[in-house]
Amino acid sequence: MKTLLVTGGCGFIGSNFVRLLCASGAWRVVNLDKLTYAGNLENLSGIVQEHHRFVKGDIADRSLVDRLLEEEKPWAIVNFAAESHVDRSILDSSPFLQTNIAGVQTLLESVRRYPVDRFLHISTDEVYGDKVGQEPADEKSPLIPSSPYAASKAAADLLCLSYRRTYGLPILITRSSNNYGPYQFPEKLIPLMIRNAMSGMKLPVYGDGMQMRDWLYVDDNCRAILAVLENGTPGSVYNIGTETERSNLEVVQSICQILSEIAGPDVETLKHTIESVVDRPGHDRRYAISTAKLRTEIDWAPTVSFDTGLSKTVRWYLQNEDWVARVTSGEYRKYYESVYVQAWGQSA
Ligand code: NAD
Ligand code: TYD
Numbered sequence: 001m002k003t004l005l006v007t008g009g010c011g012f013i014g015s016n017f018v019r020l021l022c023a024s025g026a027w028r029v030v031n032l033d034k035l036t037y038a039g040n041l042e043n044l045s046g047i048v049q050e051h052h053r054f055v056k057g058d059i060a061d062r063s064l065v066d067r068l069l070e071e072e073k074p075w076a077i078v079n080f081a082a083e084s085h086v087d088r089s090i091l092d093s094s095p096f097l098q099t100n101i102a103g104v105q106t107l108l109e110s111v112r113r114y115p116v117d118r119f120l121h122i123s124t125d126e127v128y129g130d131k132v133g134q135e136p137a138d139e140k141s142p143l144i145p146s147s148p149y150a151a152s153k154a155a156a157d158l159l160c161l162s163y164r165r166t167y168g169l170p171i172l173i174t175r176s177s178n179n180y181g182p183y184q185f186p187e188k189l190i191p192l193m194i195r196n197a198m199s200g201m202k203l204p205v206y207g208d209g210m211q212m213r214d215w216l217y218v219d220d221n222c223r224a225i226l227a228v229l230e231n232g233t234p235g236s237v238y239n240i241g242t243e244t245e246r247s248n249l250e251v252v253q254s255i256c257q258i259l260s261e262i263a264g265p266d267v268e269t270l271k272h273t274i275e276s277v278v279d280r281p282g283h284d285r286r287y288a289i290s291t292a293k294l295r296t297e298i299d300w301a302p303t304v305s306f307d308t309g310l311s312k313t314v315r316w317y318l319q320n321e322d323w324v325a326r327v328t329s330g331e332y333r334k335y336y337e338s339v340y341v342q343a344w345g346q347s348a
Helices: 012-024 062-072 086-091 094-113 148-167 189-198 218-231 248-263 267-271 292-298 306-319 321-327 332-341
Strands: 002-007 027-033 052-056 076-079 118-124 171-176 178-180 203-206 215-217 237-240 274-277
Touching (some): 002 012, 002 062, 012 027, 012 218, 027 062, 052 062, 076 094, 086 094, 086 148, 086 332, 094 118, 118 148, 118 218, 171 218, 178 189, 178 306, 189 203, 189 248, 189 321, 215 306, 218 237, 218 292, 237 292, 248 274, 248 306, 306 321
Parallel strands (some): 002 027, 002 076, 027 052, 076 118, 118 171, 171 237, 178 215, 203 274
8 A cells, every 4th residue: 555645635626635545445645734724624524544644734844744754755745735716815925925835845845855756746727827819728838827826836836847857856747727526615616606506695706707717527637636646757747627618607507507406496596696796806717728648648538527517516515514604604704705895805
């Protein structure tokens, strides 16, 4: 059984990845997570505990990371840990620079001292910037990030690649499109709209709602990450996505439709709660990536259609109302007000 150090394994994608690993029986997971507002041990309830060691801590804590690498001698590191929400990065970019850049540099330095066979850094298609009117980005496309979040992720990608060239570290990078599915914190588009619709709140669409995103079901991303970890070529970057696009408005309308079918409220009444609100500053109109490299080199393809994935997701949120209530009970309200009531904290 190989040991993996997974960072950020209590967040949305990380917890789905840890679930996949623990279910396979082939991996032992050491999970380093700071448990920020987005991290929650409850996201890992029911996993086989003997295959999982949780360590609460910061990826930017050098002595802790050194100690873990020395003790556990993991075969590989998969770094999910990040501040992940564009809107929060607009309100305050400091934690983004600290975790997404300084944290990654700490991990890389520790790996120089305590080598591993693979260092897989989880990145995003947002590093390529706005692709409106352009060809989808491939892995060699320029990095033109728009938000402080995307800029911090691009900086980390470049740092990782520099450590590959300079010190020969076994770096792999995945850049996926927008994920959705169970355990996503309800600050991101899909779970926020499901939660609001379930509670009779307005459905706040930024600007005209015609921004395009490629929605990837989280299980498909986790399978791709594992495949890249096992079969990717060190030094390589892999885009992960479905190569299909939908406008935000279409996504929100689909959520209304599915909620109506599953839970009964009238679909037209739900759609009337869709409201155009002040646009996100610097909002990218379109993300689009080519995934040809992953499909040919790694033989991966998505298996969950958007309709199926969205239905599964809506059902999960309906069945886990307590989880939703708990994760939105703390600072969420203050955050929500600074984006949706005060319009980007302008009065702050
Ligand atoms: P998330 O916000 O749900 O979870 C992040 C996790 O990292 C949380 O458990 C948090 O506690 C932990 N964390 C934050 N700072 C930390 C630190 N300093 N030390 C240790 N742990 C820390 O994020 P997510 O949506 O699961 O995203 C995971 C990764 O995937 C991120 O790197 C993100 O940039 C990337 N990504 C996300 C998406 C998406 O659609 N969600 C798309 C592409 C790429
Ligand atoms: P989000 O889930 O924050 O992901 P990202 O910004 O990383 O793509 O947002 C997805 C899209 O949905 C993005 O175009 C912004 C838009 N959006 C809204 O229109 N309203 C909302 O309340 C949120 C959270 C997002």
